[in-house]
Amino acid sequence: xxxxxxxxEGDPALKPIDxxxxxxxxxxxxxxxxxxxIIDCGRVRTQxxxxxxALPGVxxxxxxxxxPHPAVVRxxxxxxxxxxxxxxxxxxxxxxxxxxxxxxxxxHPIKRERDIRNALEFGxxxxxxxxxxxxxxxxxxxxxxxxxxxxxxxxxxAVCDLSRKFGCDPEDAIELARLAASLGVDVxxxxxxxGSQAADSLKHVExxxxxxxxxxxxxxxxxxxxDTLDIGGGxxxxxxxxxxxxxxxxxxxxAALARLPKRVRVIAEPGRYIAxxxxxxxxxxxxxARREGHWxxxxxxGLYGSYSGQLYDHARYPVESLRQGExxxxxxLAGPTCDSIDVIAENLMLPQLKAGDLIVGRAMGAxxxxxxxxxxxxxxxxxxxxxxxxxxxxxxx
Numbered sequence: 001x002x003x004x005x006x007x008x009e010g011d012p013a014l015k016p017i018d019x020x021x022x023x024x025x026x027x028x029x030x031x032x033x034x035x036x037x038i039i040d041c042g043r044v045r046t047q048x049x050x051x052x053x054a055l056p057g058v059x060x061x062x063x064x065x066x067x068p069h070p071a072v073v074r075x076x077x078x079x080x081x082x083x084x085x086x087x088x089x090x091x092x093x094x095x096x097x098x099x100x101x102x103x104x105x106x107x108h109p110i111k112r113e114r115d116i117r118n119a120l121e122f123g124x125x126x127x128x129x130x131x132x133x134x135x136x137x138x139x140x141x142x143x144x145x146x147x148x149x150x151x152x153x154x155x156x157x158a159v160c161d162l163s164r165k166f167g168c169d170p171e172d173a174i175e176l177a178r179l180a181a182s183l184g185v186d187v188x189x190x191x192x193x194x195g196s197q198a199a200d201s202l203k204h205v206e207x208x209x210x211x212x213x214x215x216x217x218x219x220x221x222x223x224x225x226x227d228t229l230d231i232g233g234g235x236x237x238x239x240x241x242x243x244x245x246x247x248x249x250x251x252x253x254x255a256a257l258a259r260l261p262k263r264v265r266v267i268a269e270p271g272r273y274i275a276x277x278x279x280x281x282x283x284x285x286x287x288x289a290r291r292e293g294h295w296x297x298x299x300x301x302g303l304y305g306s307y308s309g310q311l312y313d314h315a316r317y318p319v320e321s322l323r324q325g326e327x328x329x330x331x332x333l334a335g336p337t338c339d340s341i342d343v344i345a346e347n348l349m350l351p352q353l354k355a356g357d358l359i360v361g362r363a364m365g366a367x368x369x370x371x372x373x374x375x376x377x378x379x380x381x382x383x384x385x386x387x388x389x390x391x392x393x394x395x396x397x
């Protein structure tokens with residue numbers, strides 16, 4: 001539920017601030033409570049511009065999945081970006097914001113009939129399919145919809161290998177395009193996703209080169225419009241380990257894309273890269289206990305909440321205490337629920353904390369609040385978006 005917040009002195013929507021600094025974190029917690037997810041729309045814009053600079057000429061469709069927050073969506077669209085939708089709920093969110101459907105594609109390879117109808121009613125025209133059954137679903141829609149055929153390129157170097165779950169084998173792609181053509185469904189091109197948090201861009205390059213050959217072969221058979229290549233996402237960010245800066249990471253991708261025919265429109269689906277560094281999680285110490293020589297600190301957020309990405313996304317977030325200047329002691333951070341699995345981190349060196357002290361998790365924009373639950377009736381973190389554009393009058397969620 002969105003709650004409107006009236007403008008105040010230092011209103012996050014109006015006055016640029018750095019919400020990741022300790023004084024601002026404390027102020028926002030005083031105002032909105034804890035746990036809190038603070039989204040900095042200024043950092044959203046920075047991440048988008050960095051990726052746009054690293055991939056010039058590529059249309060960036062922000063994937064809503066990691067952080068489907070209205071302020072983030074608005075920030076992307078106001079920069080001229082596009083959107084990648086995958087569910088009816090995401091379609092409804094974008095529609096409620098008054099965003100033009102022409103800025104959206106629908107990329108879930110497996111869809112219910114009502115998902116297709118809802119997206120078409122909104123005005124989305126470009127979809128993704130990766131198997132014959134899915135292609136046949138579009139026969140009834142004629143000229144109202146077109147397809148990108150998703151191709152699988154397994155990537156053991158990615159943290160999450162999405163091609164394990166989605167995509168056809170490259171050797172089956174042309175036959176899939178033939179099926180679409182026989183049903184009167186336009187094939188606009190091909191798509192792939194090499195996996196989330198890719199270690200390097202070599203798999204991107206391999207996939208681009210393979211899809212370039214598929215585009216050429218399909219054009220020779222006149223199997224569709226064949227003017228689009230979707231290179232997915234997977235662009236990495238820093239967590240506990242440093243990753244390659246985005247410009248050198250994308251250098252081999254740029255070189256591979258430069259060899260494509262000029263008629264091919266290239267799109268990408270960044271999600272984590274834009275959202276991850278743009279938010280922090282703030283939790284309060286609820287209580288503490290001394291166990292086996294270590295201090296255990298119990299927070300009001302945990303693995304069933306904003307730290308859910310440690311389970312679902314295999315991420316480890318940099319965490320720190322806002323209490324500084326005291327001796328560091330071996331410590332454990334635990335979540336609030338009664339489940340023993342709800343432990344965020346062990347063997348951390350932290351100052352001795354007390355109830356009410358704040359713990360900050362960095363790089364917590366992607367797959368955190370979005371995948372959080374209210375298990376044990378502990379509510380999800382309140383979300384506050386700061387440094388919004390003047391026209392964005394949203395509030396706190």
